[in-house]
Amino acid sequence: MSEDWVKRPSVYRLLDAGTQRNPGDKDGAGSNSNPRITRSRVLNATEAGNQPTAVFRLMARCSIDFHVLSLLWMMAVGNLFDKRLSCNVFGIRLRRNRHGEINTRSLVSLKAYLRPFREWRDGGIKAMRTSLSEKRKVLALTADVSSFYHELSPGFMLEKGRIYV
Numbered sequence: 001m002s003e004d005w006v007k008r009p010s011v012y013r014l015l016d017a018g019t020q021r022n023p024g025d026k027d028g029a030g031s032n033s034n035p036r037i038t039r040s041r042v043l044n045a046t047e048a049g050n051q052p053t054a055v056f057r058l059m060a061r062c063s064i065d066f067h068v069l070s071l072l073w074m075m076a077v078g079n080l081f082d083k084r085l086s087c088n089v090f091g092i093r094l095r096r097n098r099h100g101e102i103n104t105r106s107l108v109s110l111k112a113y114l115r116p117f118r119e120w121r122d123g124g125i126k127a128m129r130t131s132l133s134e135k136r137k138v139l140a141l142t143a144d145v146s147s148f149y150h151e152l153s154p155g156f157m158l159e160k161g162r163i164y165v
Contacts (some may be wrong), residue, residue, distance in 0.1 A: 017057040074109060075102060090120040 045052050050078055062070075074094065082094045093111045097103050128138045 011061040012058050014056040014063050015059050017055040071109065075104065090116050 013051055042052050061158075079094060083100070085093070092113050095106065095108055095111050102109070112163070128140060131138050
């Protein structure tokens with residue numbers, strides 16, 4: 001396997017990430033896996049005078065080599081990190097069998113993310129509202145300020161002195 005793919009600049013593409021709700025939008029444009037429903041919501045919001053805003057996500061178009069390397073890293077190294085996390089940690093987690101092991105023959109390596117994310121988000125909002133109603137001070141922070149999850153660059157692997165596991 002050639003290492004040329006590590007040196008090539010990443011190619012990016014824009015993916016539709018849904019539409020952003022605007023104040024006064026009762027139905028909400030939102031995002032739905034059915035494009036007809038999303039389109040209907042956007043048209044209804046537009047007709048009601050609530051122009052929705054399109055939201056896009058910048059994604060890297062990675063080579064197959066990069067995808068294979070990523071999967072191998074997840075199974076060999078990421079598995080060790082993920083295994084040490086408690087069930088109270090939310091995020092994209094590895095899918096495990098009832099014995100806590102990764103099924104290497106499975107077609108899916110990650111747990112579904114959207115429902116746990118929404119539960120985490122809604123739970124946090126509920127806790128903040130409860131605290132505010134009890135007149136307690138609340139501070140909310142987010143670590144995903146720049147959407148760094150979508151900024152991939154494998155060039156670090158060519159750095160001199162890099163330690164490989």
